[in-house]
Amino acid sequence: MLNVCVIGCGRAGRIHMKSYAGGVRGANLLAVCDPMEEARASAVADFGADRAYADWHDVMADPDIDAIVVVTPTGMHRDIVVAAAAAGKHVFCEKPMASSESECDEMIAACDAAGVKLQIGFMRRFEESAQHAKEAIDAGEIGDVVLVKSLTHGPSRPKEWMYDVRKSFGPIGEVSSHDFDLLRWFAGSEVESVYAIGGNFRSPEVADEWPEWYDSFAMTLSFADGKLGMVEGAQYVQYGYDHRLEILGTKGSILVGQQPRETYTVATADGTIRRPMNNSWTYLFREAYIREAQDFVDAIVDDAPVRVTGHDGKMAVRLVYMGLDSLLSGSIVHDERHGA
Numbered sequence: 203m204l205n206v207c208v209i210g211c212g213r214a215g216r217i218h219m220k221s222y223a224g225g226v227r228g229a230n231l232l233a234v235c236d237p238m239e240e241a242r243a244s245a246v247a248d249f250g251a252d253r254a255y256a257d258w259h260d261v262m263a264d265p266d267i268d269a270i271v272v273v274t275p276t277g278m279h280r281d282i283v284v285a286a287a288a289a290g291k292h293v294f295c296e297k298p299m300a301s302s303e304s305e306c307d308e309m310i311a312a313c314d315a316a317g318v319k320l321q322i323g324f325m326r327r328f329e330e331s332a333q334h335a336k337e338a339i340d341a342g343e344i345g346d347v348v349l350v351k352s353l354t355h356g357p358s359r360p361k362e363w364m365y366d367v368r369k370s371f372g373p374i375g376e377v378s379s380h381d382f383d384l385l386r387w388f389a390g391s392e393v394e395s396v397y398a399i400g401g402n403f404r405s406p407e408v409a410d411e412w413p414e415w416y417d418s419f420a421m422t423l424s425f426a427d428g429k430l431g432m433v434e435g436a437q438y439v440q441y442g443y444d445h446r447l448e449i450l451g452t453k454g455s456i457l458v459g460q461q462p463r464e465t466y467t468v469a470t471a472d473g474t475i476r477r478p479m480n481n482s483w484t485y486l487f488r489e490a491y492i493r494e495a496q497d498f499v500d501a502i503v504d505d506a507p508v509r510v511t512g513h514d515g516k517m518a519v520r521l522v523y524m525g526l527d528s529l530l531s532g533s534i535v536h537d538e539r540h541g542a
């Protein structure tokens with residue numbers, strides 16, 4: 203049995219705890235960690251962890267913990283992951299992997315040197331429909347991939363700190379890291395250049411204070427091997443959580459995703475049809491989080507390569523920087539480092 207500690211008991215942390223406390227074979231939620239007493243206490247009460255730490259340094263000193271799941275705010279990922287590797291613990295780290303590419307490099311080097319696994323939290327790759335799409339592409343069912351396009355819309359009002367896009371990156375970072383990862387995965391190639399446009403359509407009251415704030419963007423991407431990409435993202439759309447994608451090939455196309463939450467519709471005498479809209483990523487990807495965790499545990503137990511690597515995490519961080527750079531400068535941004 204692999205003993206796991208989840209560090210960070212917030213929204214995403216609780217999803218991982220649920221997986222390790224119940225659905226994942228070969229692993230056990232031994233401990234949780236969070237400086238907030240209340241968050242720790244409810245994690246212990248809800249998911250039955252035996253140990254609760256207020257300081258992540260103490261997690262590294264616990265010899266019974268084999269693997270950690272890092273679900274703290276992104277700015278702390280690097281320090282925690284590097285320390286965990288030095289302590290010989292396997293690492294699952296949520297996306298965005300870190301605040302910069304150089305931090306990603308440090309994390310990758312630390313895990314490589316220690317011989318521990320490092321998996322990044324792009325759980326959409328574990329969503330069943332996305333996996334079928336990938337299998338169909340790999341089997342040549344749609345010919346060669348020509349274009350991959352993906353959209354993500356989040357319902358909620360941006361938090362105050364997000365309006366400073368120099369720090370938060372706005373929806374390109376907050377919402378669309380997952381889309382970038384899917385594009386790279388389906389295209390099987392690295393992005394060579396991006397062009398992004400965007401605007402603030404829903405919060406005019408913050409426009410004077412935060413003129414760079416955008417709540418919607420559209421981005422085109424060119425891959426090094428000539429494939430095409432499109433990513434569209436938005437925050438505060440209010441109607442629900444929406445993720446859909448389409449892959450166009452030379453001989454076919456694949457559609458993934460739908461807006462409704464359920465497959466039933468209600469038709470009434472006034473001539474209308476009603477279907478409930480999906481309202482949360484926690485619902486949409488509920489199975490994917492369990493499969494993602496199972497894959498991490500299996501990679502450790504079987505000493506097999508993880509399916510979402512530190513390199514994947516770093517490439518998504520790079521695309522967030524390139525995208526925001528393009529949006530703010532109004533220019534096409536090329537990846538000068540591509541192939542370096």
Ligand SMILES: NC(=O)c1ccc[n+]([C@@H]2O[C@H](COP(=O)([O-])OP(=O)(O)OC[C@H]3O[C@@H](n4cnc5c(N)ncnc54)[C@H](O)[C@@H]3O)[C@@H](O)[C@H]2O)c1
Pocket residue numbers: 209210211212213214215235236237238241256257258273274275276278296297298323324325483
């Ligand atoms: N894969 C996904 O779909 C997904 C979804 C949501 C969030 N995330 C990522 O997960 C991370 C956390 O996001 P969230 O939405 O859960 O945030 P959150 O604010 O809900 O939770 C963060 C938790 O970390 C705790 N924390 C702060 N400092 C800490 C420290 N020094 N040691 C231990 N815990 C500490 C906070 O007290 C809080 O409970 C972010 O990197 C975010 O981008 C990923």
